[in-house]
Every structure is written in C-alpha cells, then in structure tokens.
Amino acid sequence: MKNLFMADRMDKLEGEAAFAVLAKARELEAKGMDIKHFEVGEPDFPTPMKIREAGKKAIDDGLTFYSPAQGYMPFREAIADYAKQYKNIDTDTSEIVVTPGGKSMIFFTLMCLVNPGDEVIYPDPGYPAYRSMIKYTGGIPVPVNIIEEKGYSFDLDELESKISDRTKLIIINSPGNPTGGVLPPEDIDRIAELIENKNIYVFSDEIYDRLIYEGTTKSIASIASVKDRVIVADSFSKSYAMTGWRLGYGIMNPVLAEEMTKLQINCNSCTSTFVQVAGIEALKGPQDEVDRMRGEFMKRRDLVVEGLNSIKGFSCMKTAGAFYAFANIKSTGLESSELASTILEESGVALLDGASFGDNGKGYLRLSYANSEENIMEALNRIDLLMGRIMKNRRAV
Ligand SMILES: Cc1ncc(COP(=O)(O)O)c(C=O)c1O
Structure with a gap:
C-alpha cells in the first residue's frame, strides 16, 4: 500500500x-491455552431479562x-427522574443528551470544551x-495522582496546586477505574469549592x-452553585450489564447540551431507539437485579482482595466500588508491565499493568473481578504458584 497518509491528530490518539x-x-486461546480473563471491565452477567424483553418488544x-438526536423524550424523562432519585440532581430533559455508551460523553465533552x-x-x-x-x-x-494511602482518592491540595489560568476542565471518576476508590462526599464538596469562582x-x-459496597459518594452536580459547570456521564454498561447495547447519557447545562447534540448529529445521528426503550425499563423497572449483581461483585471483591494479599510480594487495598482490584506489587521488585505479560504467558491469567492507566499506576496490576468465584480462585492459585517460582529462582540467582 503506497502513499497512505493520516491526519496529524491521529498520532495523539x-x-x-x-x-x-x-x-x-x-x-493464546486459539493456540489451545486456557485463559482466565480479568482484563476487560465487563460484567459477566447477562442483561436482566426484563430489559432484554423490553428491547425485543420495542x-x-x-x-x-x-x-x-438528543434522545428519545420518554427516555430522557426517565433519566431526569432517575437523576433526582439516585444522584439528587435537579434536572430536566433539556439538560440530557443520550449517547451510545458513556465513552461518547468523554469524546463529546473534550471536543466541546477544549482548545489547543x-x-x-x-x-x-x-x-x-x-x-x-x-x-x-x-x-x-x-x-x-490518585493515592493508595488516601484510599485511592486525590490529595486535594495537590489538585488545587495544579489549577491554573489555563485550566478548562477537571475530570473526576468515582467510584474509579482502575482502583475502585470512591471519592468521599467531603472531597466532592472541596472540589466544588475549588471551582466555585472560576x-x-x-x-x-x-x-x-x-x-458501591460501603459508604457513599455524591454527585458534584447535586451542588446547586456549580451544577451549570458540571457534565455528569453515566452509562448502562456496568450497572445493568449492558456493555454491548451501547447506552449512556450526559447531564449538563442546556447550552452545552445543544452543542453536544450537534456533535451527535454529525457523528451518530442518534442512539438506537429501541435500545433507549430498553433503557426506560432498566431505570423504571425493578432494581433487584442491580442489587443482586452488586451483592455478587462484593463477594468476589472480598475473595480477590483476600487472595491477592496472601500472595508473597502483593498487597491489595479493599476499595469500596466498581469491580476492580488494584494490587500493589512494588515489593516484588518486578516491573508491573513485565509481570503482567509473564502472568498471561505463563499462567494464562489476563490482567492489566497499572501503568497502562498512567505513570502513577506503575507497580500495580489491575484485575477486573467481574468473573466467577471459580475462575477467581483458579486465577489466584495460578498467580500464587507462578510468584512462588519467580521468587525462588531469584533467590537462587
Ligand atoms: C471510568 C469509565 N468511564 C467510561 C467507560 C465507558 O463505558 P461505556 O462506553 O461502555 O459506557 C468505562 C468503561 O470501562 C469506564 O471504566
């Protein structure tokens, strides 16, 4: 293929x-290796039956x-009610933009707000x-930095020190990927104070x-004095086990909502209509499946964290949210990138190097525990055996 070219901006993605x-x-699986998957953040549960039925009926x-383009009106109404009930946000349909997944909201927000x-x-x-x-x-x-000693939260003084005249946007994520850390409500209040007059x-x-398994968080958009300058991104992927449906939304001021809708028109035209109808069932129907899945994730979290802490050289904090364990492996003296590859190639456990989430993730491994208890036990056992071998070989050298 000759003379292929690409826009310069593609280098940055x-x-x-x-x-x-x-x-x-x-x-590796195609070559016959048995792999246990802990790399992708995806619930292993099927989408709850009632939601599937609503999609099929639609x-x-x-x-x-x-x-x-902005979203099916009855769905946006359901989102406004949900946001009031679960996030304590006063909003209406003019402030809601429905997108194919939460990821689009990251894309749209940056495209709308950030200049070179x-x-x-x-x-x-x-x-x-x-x-x-x-x-x-x-x-x-x-x-x-998201700091382990602070329960994988920010050092708010550091955050404040990074705000400059050129700061346009602060991104927060609670509960967070890749750590499962939850920002406490008082931290959210302080972040709101930091931007109040800026x-x-x-x-x-x-x-x-x-x-969230213990404690609570708070949506910064529930704070009236800053709500106009908050974009909330939410998605059905994780809470309702709907990753493949591609359904998410944002809540923002109506001026920004109009701009995002223009992006949507140019990009997707709209989010799939029958998927939005299934979303109404998700939000308005019984929430017992969400509760059941959360209960399962919590049991698995306890199992993973306990198992990781029993592996020599590993330590893992029990964080209160999402379905990620972020294990500190610094005292093994090994590079997390190398160790992640070795664990995959030699033990058949797929997990992620913490550094793939930023420089400050170096020395950690992320495991998504959205996997069965049986697979969790097997994976932990394999890692434990491998670490035993690695440490023994190192001592022998
Ligand atoms: C923190 C965070 N934001 C956004 C997303 C995007 O999810 P989706 O586009 O499936 O809604 C993910 C997916 O893993 C995530 O972990």
Whole structure:
C-alpha cells in the first residue's frame, strides 16, 4: 500500500490496554491455552431479562426509526427522574443528551470544551480515554495522582496546586477505574469549592455509582452553585450489564447540551431507539437485579482482595466500588508491565499493568473481578504458584 497518509491528530490518539491484552489472550486461546480473563471491565452477567424483553418488544412495536438526536423524550424523562432519585440532581430533559455508551460523553465533552493549549486535570491512574482525548483535542494533560494511602482518592491540595489560568476542565471518576476508590462526599464538596469562582468545568464520570459496597459518594452536580459547570456521564454498561447495547447519557447545562447534540448529529445521528426503550425499563423497572449483581461483585471483591494479599510480594487495598482490584506489587521488585505479560504467558491469567492507566499506576496490576468465584480462585492459585517460582529462582540467582 503506497502513499497512505493520516491526519496529524491521529498520532495523539491512544488505544486501550484492555483491548490489546484481550487480543493477545485470544491468540493464546486459539493456540489451545486456557485463559482466565480479568482484563476487560465487563460484567459477566447477562442483561436482566426484563430489559432484554423490553428491547425485543420495542423492535416488534416498530421503534426501529431514528429518535431525536438528543434522545428519545420518554427516555430522557426517565433519566431526569432517575437523576433526582439516585444522584439528587435537579434536572430536566433539556439538560440530557443520550449517547451510545458513556465513552461518547468523554469524546463529546473534550471536543466541546477544549482548545489547543487548554489544560485539563485528570486522575492518574485513570481511565485511558481521558488522557487520549485530552491530547487529541490539543489540550495539555495535567495528571493528579490518585493515592493508595488516601484510599485511592486525590490529595486535594495537590489538585488545587495544579489549577491554573489555563485550566478548562477537571475530570473526576468515582467510584474509579482502575482502583475502585470512591471519592468521599467531603472531597466532592472541596472540589466544588475549588471551582466555585472560576470558569472551570468538571466532568464527573459516574458510571460505577450503583456499584458501591460501603459508604457513599455524591454527585458534584447535586451542588446547586456549580451544577451549570458540571457534565455528569453515566452509562448502562456496568450497572445493568449492558456493555454491548451501547447506552449512556450526559447531564449538563442546556447550552452545552445543544452543542453536544450537534456533535451527535454529525457523528451518530442518534442512539438506537429501541435500545433507549430498553433503557426506560432498566431505570423504571425493578432494581433487584442491580442489587443482586452488586451483592455478587462484593463477594468476589472480598475473595480477590483476600487472595491477592496472601500472595508473597502483593498487597491489595479493599476499595469500596466498581469491580476492580488494584494490587500493589512494588515489593516484588518486578516491573508491573513485565509481570503482567509473564502472568498471561505463563499462567494464562489476563490482567492489566497499572501503568497502562498512567505513570502513577506503575507497580500495580489491575484485575477486573467481574468473573466467577471459580475462575477467581483458579486465577489466584495460578498467580500464587507462578510468584512462588519467580521468587525462588531469584533467590537462587
Ligand atoms: C471510568 C469509565 N468511564 C467510561 C467507560 C465507558 O463505558 P461505556 O462506553 O461502555 O459506557 C468505562 C468503561 O470501562 C469506564 O471504566
């Protein structure tokens, strides 16, 4: 292929380790290796029956046409009610934009708000799409460390020190990927204070907020004095086990909602109409399946954390949300990138190097525990055996 060219901006876009490791794991599986998957953040449960039925019925009822670009009105109404009930946000349909998944909201927000040279503060380690999209829009990524000793929360003084005249946006994510850390309500209040008299937006990624096992968090958009400058992103992928349906939304001021709708028109036209109808059932129907899945995740969290802590050289904090364990492996003296590859190649356990979520994730491994207890036990056993061998060989050298 000759004379292929690419726009310069494509150099700035990054991939995602979860998908790269999944591809590698699939290759090994094709060669006959038994792989236990802990790399992708995806519930292993099927979408709850009532939601599936609502989606199928919507197709049969003929809801197979475009919806309004901003989102199907009865769905936006359901989201407004849900936001009041679960997030304590006063909103209405003019402030809601429905998108195919929560990820689009990251893309749209950065495209709408960031000019080249603008600074964007984001968590490190954090979801890789943040840094990738900041760079793509020409923004300057300004990482703020997420600190293990603080329960994987920010040091708020450090966060404050990173705010400058060029800061346009602060990204927060609670419960967080990749650590499962939850920002306590008082931290959210302090972040609101930090932006109160400044022209800075906050992007609040709340896609794991139904998966909290202890304590509570708070949506920064529930604070009236800053609500106009908050974009809440939420998604059905994790709470309702709907990753493949591609359904999410944002809540923001109506002026920004109009701009995001323009992006939607140019990009997707709209989110699939019958998927939005299934979303109404998810939000308005019984929530017992969400509760059941959360209960299962909590049991698995306890199992994973206990198992990881019993592996020599590993330590893992029990965090209160999402379905990720973030194990500190610094005292093994090994590089986390190398160890993640070795664990996959030699033990058949696919997991992620913490550094793929930012420099501050170096020395950690992320395991998504959205997997059966049986697989968790098997994977932990394999890692334990491997670590025993590695440590023994090192002592022998
Ligand atoms: C923190 C965070 N935000 C956003 C997303 C995007 O999810 P989706 O596009 O499936 O809604 C993910 C997915 O893993 C995530 O972990």
